[in-house]
Amino acid sequence: MGYKLSKTSFDRLLQAMSKRYVPVGPMCAKNAGAFSDTDSIRYGKITSYADLELAQKSYFSPKEFVFPIRETLFRFNGSNREVPEVAARPIAIFARPCDINGFNRLDSVFLENGPEKDFYYARRRKNIKFFMIECLTGFESCFCVTMKANKTADYSVALRFGEDEILAEVKDEEFISLFEEYGEIIDYKPEFKESDNAKVELPNFEGVDLEAVFNHPLWKEYTQRCIACGRCNTSCVTCSCFSMQDTAYDAAKTLSERRRVWAGCHIDGFTDMAGGHSFRKNNGDRMRFKTMHKIYDFAARFGRNMCVGCGRCDDVCPEYISFSACINKLSEIIKEMKNV
Ligand code: SF4
Ligand code: SF4
Structure with missing residues (x-):
């Protein structure tokens, strides 16, 4: 189902959605760059359209929401062992197709790479939903088309952020009522980037020593x-x-x-x-x-x-x-x- 929203309606939808989900997306962390007076584009909690930084690529990927920089696996106190709980509230990650495909690669490593799934990854991963950011041009160094990672169907909602309005395709039943309330029904299907700015040719390893x-x-x-x-x-x-x-x-x-x-x-x-x-x-x-x-x-x-x-x-x-x-x-x- 397709919807059109104004930026104000999108903000209201985000607020309503925040009661159940933690929305995270690329944002500008002020003075959090390599030097004290430089900013860092990274993933963080967003509360409004204005929080989203869409013109610049994030320095870090969103992988830290399933695979944190550091994670306590268990604590010992004498003979007692305790596995820390993780926050129960699910996370809605606003991400481009390449990053959603990146999660797909992480899934293979943590969930399909042996007889057992990684318990810590799996319990965070089941709480993740993707809000795909339509990405038609990418950035200078991107080569997702060559890597066949420019497209994905793994999203609950796809979004096109225009100058004045936001278009959405909602695939996940859970979010339909929200978009019904704040959006106007239209026809919209996301498009995907079809060529890379960075020209990359993958080697053909077949028959090579x-x-x-x-x-x-x-x-x-x-x-x-x-x-x-x-x-x-x-x-x-x-x-x-x-x-x-x-x-x-x-x-x-x-x-x-x-x-x-x-x-x-x-x-x-x-x-x-x-x-x-x-x-x-x-x-x-x-x-x-x-x-x-x-x-x-x-x-x-x-x-x-x-x-x-x-x-x-x-x-x-x-x-x-x-x-x-x-x-x-x-x-x-x-x-x-x-x-x-
Ligand atoms: S290739 Fe990687 S590890 Fe080596 S200098 Fe560059 S960023 Fe650092
Ligand atoms: S281009 Fe490939 S290797 Fe480099 S950061 Fe992205 S996914 Fe990793």
């Missing part, structure tokens, strides 16, 4: 340029690695908690093992691992690439390392290897 790809001098460039800051991992909607932390609150260590915290393949210490062994000491090897995971390994397991082409890793790298340029270089190298 992967050992030769792994040992190619391409990766050495990143050993010199990458500073292992991990920004590309933390801003990525599909990076899902975490590390464990045990924290004791008393000297006897009877009162303690175990947390998981975001980790990333580019960050020092990520592959360190007991005895001091590390699988990927230099930063070029880490870039190789990330690249192959995002555009080869995940696809071999789940049938679609992990990377959704949001372009955030290109936007945030302080060394101007472009992941999309790396994919293009790899593509050329593989063509040379195959004499294409």
Whole structure:
């Protein structure tokens, strides 16, 4: 069903919806940027149309609502163990198709990657509904079309934010009465972006000697340029690695908690093992691992690439390392290897 709303009606709808859902979307967090007088575009609670920042891409993805930066898994108090509750109120995430597809990749990692579903992810994920933001142009570094992540049908409501009005397609029965009350019935179906600003060509790995790809001098460039800051991992909607932390609150260590915290393949210490062994000491090897995971390994397991082409890793790298340029270089190298 399609609806048209004025900005004022949209604000009223948002207020009414907030009684049951926590609406979150891309917003401008004032003075929360890298320096004290800079802002940060990130996901947060929205209460009105004016809160939404639609002209700029968010630095962080919305993944923290299902996979928080740090999460207490359980607490010990003597022999008692307690798993903390999470907020019961469901969350409505206003997100573009690439990010909704990013959740789809996270679902594969946390829910389909073994005999057991990840309990902590699953209990948050079932409380999420998507309000898809129609995205027809993307941003300079986006390549979601190449990654086949420009379209999705996984939304409760799709929204087109125009100059003066908002158009909505409501698929989820739960929200129909709200839009009936605040909107006017019209015909509307969302459209999707059909071409990328960043030109990216995916390598065709078929028949290629992967050992030769792994040992190619391409990766050495990143050993010199990458500073292992991990920004590309933390801003990525599909990076899902975490590390464990045990924290004791008393000297006897009877009162303690175990947390998981975001980790990333580019960050020092990520592959360190007991005895001091590390699988990927230099930063070029880490870039190789990330690249192959995002555009080869995940696809071999789940049938679609992990990377959704949001372009955030290109936007945030302080060394101007472009992941999309790396994919293009790899593509050329593989063509040379195959004499294409
Ligand atoms: S690898 Fe880069 S472009 Fe791909 S999903 Fe992650 S942040 Fe986005
Ligand atoms: S953001 Fe850039 S410098 Fe930082 S870890 Fe990623 S590739 Fe390396």
